[in-house]
Amino acid sequence: MSTTDIPRRAGVPARRERRRSRAVSRGDGRAAALFLAPWFAGLILITAGPMVASLYLSFTDYDLLTPPEWIGPENYTRMFADPRFLNALQVTFTYVLVSVPIQLALSLALALVLDKGLRALPFYRSVYYLPSLLGGSVAVAILWRQVFGADGLLNQFLAVFGIEGQGWVSHPDYALGTLVVLNVWTFGSPMVIFLAGLRQIPQMYYEAASIDGAGRVRKFVTITIPLLSPIVFFNLVLQIIGSFQSFTQAYVVSGGTGGPADSTMFYTLYLYLKGFGSLDMGYASAMAWFLLLIIGGMTAVNFLASKYWVFYDD
The missing domain is CATH 1.10.3720.10 (MetI-like)
Known part of the structure; x- marks a missing residue:
C-alpha cells in the first residue's frame, strides 16, 4: 500500500458520516413538514384565503346570491x-x-x-x-x-x-x-x-x-x-x-x-x-x-x- 492511499481511505468514513448526517436532516425536514402541514393548510384555507377573498370582495358589488361585480373603490x-x-x-x-x-x-x-x-x-x-x-x-x-x-x-x-x-x-x-x-x-x-x-x-x-x-x-x-x-x-x-x-x-x-x-x-x-x-x-x-x-x-x-x-x- 502506498502512502498516498492512507489519507484517501481515512477520508471515506468522514464522507459517509456527512452523507448520513444529510440524510437524517432530510428525514427530519420531511417529518417537520408533515407535522406542520395541517397548520399551513389551516393558515391558507381558513385565514389567508378568506382574507384575500375579502380584500377582492371589498372592491365589488356582491349580494351573496349573484357573482360579484367589480366597482373599484366605490365601497370605500x-x-x-x-x-x-x-x-x-x-x-x-x-x-x-x-x-x-x-x-x-x-x-x-x-x-x-x-x-x-x-x-x-x-x-x-x-x-x-x-x-x-x-x-x-x-x-x-x-x-x-x-x-x-x-x-x-x-x-x-x-x-x-x-x-x-x-x-x-x-x-x-x-x-x-x-x-x-x-x-x-x-x-x-x-x-x-x-x-x-x-x-x-x-x-x-x-x-x-x-x-x-x-x-x-x-x-x-x-x-x-x-x-x-x-x-x-x-x-x-x-x-x-x-x-x-x-x-x-x-x-x-x-x-x-x-x-x-x-x-x-x-x-x-x-x-x-x-x-x-x-x-x-x-x-x-x-x-x-x-x-x-x-x-x-x-x-x-x-x-x-x-x-x-x-x-x-x-
Missing part, C-alpha cells in the same frame, strides 16, 4: 357618505376610549389589593377572573339586559331607596353606558396579568424607598408604575383591539338592531347587519378592511408613544 367612498357608518364609528370610539381606561384602572387597583398577600388568594383570583370568561357570552349579555331593564334588578334596588329607575338599555342616553359597564366588569384577564407583573417587581426597591421616607403614593408613582409600564402597555394594546371587535354584547342587549336610536350600533354590529342583513357583502368587506386599518393605526400609535412612557428594567 360610500362609507364616508353613510350617516349610520359614521355613527357606528363614533359609538365604537366612545366605547373604547371610555371603557378601556376604566377597566385597566379597576383591574390594576384590584391587582394591588390581591398583591398584599390575602388568604385564599387563588380563590379570589378565580372569582375575579370568572367575568372575563363569561363577559362575551350570550348568556351574560341576556342577564345584563335583565339587570338594566325597566323591571330589572338595578331598578328594584333603587326602588328600595325611593328612587324611580328607568329602562336603561332602552334609553338612548344610557344604553351605551350599560355596555361600558359590562366591558369594565370583565376585568379579570388584565387583572391577573397585572398581578403577575406586580409579583416580578423586586421588593428591595420598596425597602430602599421606605428607608428614604417615601410613602405609599410615592412608591406607587416612582416604582410600581414605571416597572409595571410594560404590562400596562401590553394590557392596553390587547384591550383596545378586543374592544374594537366587541359584537355579542351590543347584538344581544339591543336585540340585533343597535338601538335605541343607534346608540349601541357598534362598528362590528353594523358590519354584520350590512353583510348578512342587507346582503351587501362587498360593502361589509370594505368595512372589515377599514376596521383592520383602524386597529392597526391605533396599535402603531401605541407603539410609537410607548417609547415615552414604557420603561424596561435592564
Whole structure:
C-alpha cells in the first residue's frame, strides 16, 4: 500500500458520516413538514384565503346570491357618505376610549389589593377572573339586559331607596353606558396579568424607598408604575383591539338592531347587519378592511408613544 492511499481511505468514513448526517436532516425536514402541514393548510384555507377573498370582495358589488361585480373603490367612498357608518364609528370610539381606561384602572387597583398577600388568594383570583370568561357570552349579555331593564334588578334596588329607575338599555342616553359597564366588569384577564407583573417587581426597591421616607403614593408613582409600564402597555394594546371587535354584547342587549336610536350600533354590529342583513357583502368587506386599518393605526400609535412612557428594567 502506498502512502498516498492512507489519507484517501481515512477520508471515506468522514464522507459517509456527512452523507448520513444529510440524510437524517432530510428525514427530519420531511417529518417537520408533515407535522406542520395541517397548520399551513389551516393558515391558507381558513385565514389567508378568506382574507384575500375579502380584500377582492371589498372592491365589488356582491349580494351573496349573484357573482360579484367589480366597482373599484366605490365601497370605500360610500362609507364616508353613510350617516349610520359614521355613527357606528363614533359609538365604537366612545366605547373604547371610555371603557378601556376604566377597566385597566379597576383591574390594576384590584391587582394591588390581591398583591398584599390575602388568604385564599387563588380563590379570589378565580372569582375575579370568572367575568372575563363569561363577559362575551350570550348568556351574560341576556342577564345584563335583565339587570338594566325597566323591571330589572338595578331598578328594584333603587326602588328600595325611593328612587324611580328607568329602562336603561332602552334609553338612548344610557344604553351605551350599560355596555361600558359590562366591558369594565370583565376585568379579570388584565387583572391577573397585572398581578403577575406586580409579583416580578423586586421588593428591595420598596425597602430602599421606605428607608428614604417615601410613602405609599410615592412608591406607587416612582416604582410600581414605571416597572409595571410594560404590562400596562401590553394590557392596553390587547384591550383596545378586543374592544374594537366587541359584537355579542351590543347584538344581544339591543336585540340585533343597535338601538335605541343607534346608540349601541357598534362598528362590528353594523358590519354584520350590512353583510348578512342587507346582503351587501362587498360593502361589509370594505368595512372589515377599514376596521383592520383602524386597529392597526391605533396599535402603531401605541407603539410609537410607548417609547415615552414604557420603561424596561435592564
